[in-house]
Amino acid sequence: MYPFDYQRIDTQQALSAAQQDQRGQTGKQTSYLAGGTTLLDLMKLGTLAPAVVLDINGLAHDYGDISWSGDELKLGALVRMSAAADHQHVRTDFPVIAQSLELAASPQIRNMASLGGNVLQRTRCNYFRQPGWSACNKRQPGSGCAAIEGVNRKHAILGVSDHCIAAYPGDFAQALIALDASVDILGANGTRTIGFDQLHLTPGTEPERETILLPGELITAFHVPTGPWTKRSLYLKIRDRESYEFALVSAAVAMHLEDNAIKDVRIALGGVATKPWRAREAERQLIGNRPGLPAFEAASKIAFAGAITRPGNRYKAELGQQTLTRALLQLTEMEI
Ligand SMILES: Cc1cc2nc3c(=O)[nH]c(=O)nc-3n(C[C@H](O)[C@H](O)[C@H](O)COP(=O)(O)OP(=O)(O)OC[C@H]3O[C@@H](n4cnc5c(N)ncnc54)[C@H](O)[C@@H]3O)c2cc1C
Ligand code: SF4
Incomplete structure (x- = not known):
């Protein structure tokens, strides 16, 4: 491990950190720390080397709750994975959320890890995680992609590019x-809310850019609307x-069935x-049809x-x- 500055911050300090980062005032690479189960792994491997680590766990007071209004589920970014998976309304009214969380990682990791983190x-791509590999456009832009001709059994087949x-x-x-x-995002100008489907980016020619987040921006909460398909x-x-x-393949699915029609x-x-990949064409194909093989x-x-x-990865x-x-x-076989 290398030396770095560590600070535990509150919401106001997070906001001013975001403002400074966006103006490029810090001149240092800064990372937020929540559960640390990704960040510390990658710092120990030497894949990431932030000069400043800002611990956001003190923000749990503002962003660590789950609320349910009937119309909407709100999950704070600092809620632990295990807390969301165990929450009564999440389990009964949004089973896909509870299952996606409880099938992830291990109980110990789920107790530490936050929803925002x-x-x-x-990515778990070994060429990215091991700095000994020289060709990784995501870690070192312009260096190439060792996975394309290398070991790629666990790699993606949708949304890929020649760069990653x-x-x-x-x-x-x-x-x-x-x-x-x-998703709510706290940044230099306050909070903005965007569709979760806009958060992540496909690699294109810039695999190092994984999300639309600006430097210093903080995810604070997720909102999930209730629909006739959520149960x-x-x-x-x-x-x-x-x-x-980790998943080789997974599917998150939800359906509104009426009179035996989708x-x-x-x-x-x-x-x-x-x-995260939404299969909209497949959805369009199903709507109006009878469910069945x-x-x-x-x-x-x-x-x-x-x-x-x-x-x-052809399989x-x-x-x-x-x-x-x-x-x-x-x-379709679920009893609800
Ligand atoms: C052995 C192992 C197995 C795993 N298996 C699975 C699995 O099967 N499925 C699965 O989904 N996950 C799995 N994980 C991943 C694990 O779920 C994530 O590491 C964890 O959820 C990250 O949350 P964290 O709070 O620890 O994030 P951190 O490590 O603290 O942060 C992760 C990143 O997000 C940033 N960050 C954190 N919070 C915020 C915020 N609120 N706003 C902006 N930036 C933020 C940090 O700066 C960092 O870059 C596994 C991990 C390990 C180590
Ligand atoms: S560019 Fe992408 S796929 Fe290629 S080695 Fe790096 S992380 Fe892996």
């Missing part, structure tokens, strides 16, 4: 994007082992894309129509379709 976790094929690794973000969540929702995660493992459906895919298989095919595979296109079909079938 979770959506901003970094790293998969977005988290689970919770898929639930948020499927349910049309929005009939689930998260299906396929991985190499049944616990403590009135509305929400689909997000994980493990297969460079960012033929419709679900056709929609799953559409969801992966744009896949760009390599020899190492994900087939596995992804099967996972989505299975998730949709399970949805």
Whole structure:
């Protein structure tokens, strides 16, 4: 480990840190620290080396609560993953959120890790995490991408570019994007709210830019609207082992069924894309149809129509379709 400055800050200090960062006044690379389960890992590996670490856990007073109004679920960014997964209304009214959280990581990590940190976790691409590899455009812009011709079994097949094929690794973000969540961002000019689907970026020619956040901006909360599909929702995660493992493929799905017809459906895919991935074309294909295997298989095919595979990750296109079909079938069998 290398020397760095550590400060525990409050909301006002976070705001002035954001203002200074945006004006480029600090001249230092600054990182926020929540649970630390991503940040400290990457600092120890030497992948990240912020000069200043601002501990935001003191902001839990403002951004550490869960509230439920009937119309909307609000999750503070400093809520721990385990607290959200265990929350009564999250479990009964938004099962896809509870399942995406409890199928992630380990109980110890879920007790430490925050929701804000979770959506901003970094890719598990080993070439990114190990600075000994020289070619990684995300870590070292312009250096190339070792994964494209290298070991890429766990890499993405949707949203990829010639510059990066790293998969977005988290689970919770898929639930948020499927349910049309929005996110509050505190920055130099106060708080702005954007659709969660606008937060993450595909790599394009700048894989080092993963989100639209400006320097110093802080995620403070997530809002999830209640809809006729939120109770009939689930998260299906396929991985190499049944616990403590990232997704090879996952599907966050939600459906509004009426008179045995699909009135509305929400689909997000994980493990297969460079960012949390909403499968809107597949949704359009399903709306108005009768639920069942033929419709679900056709929609799953559409969801992966744009896949760009390599020899190492070709299996994900087939596995992804099967996972989505299975998730949709399970949805229709849910008793609500
Ligand atoms: C062994 C292991 C297995 C795991 N398995 C899974 C898994 O299966 N599924 C899964 O989804 N995750 C998994 N994770 C990832 C884990 O869930 C994340 O590390 C965790 O959620 C990050 O939250 P944190 O509070 O610890 O973030 P931190 O490490 O504190 O922060 C992460 C990043 O977000 C920034 N940040 C944090 N909070 C904010 C905020 N409010 N606003 C702006 N920036 C912020 C930090 O500066 C940092 O860049 C695993 C992690 C480990 C170590
Ligand atoms: S896939 Fe992305 S993160 Fe991995 S080596 Fe290539 S550029 Fe780096």
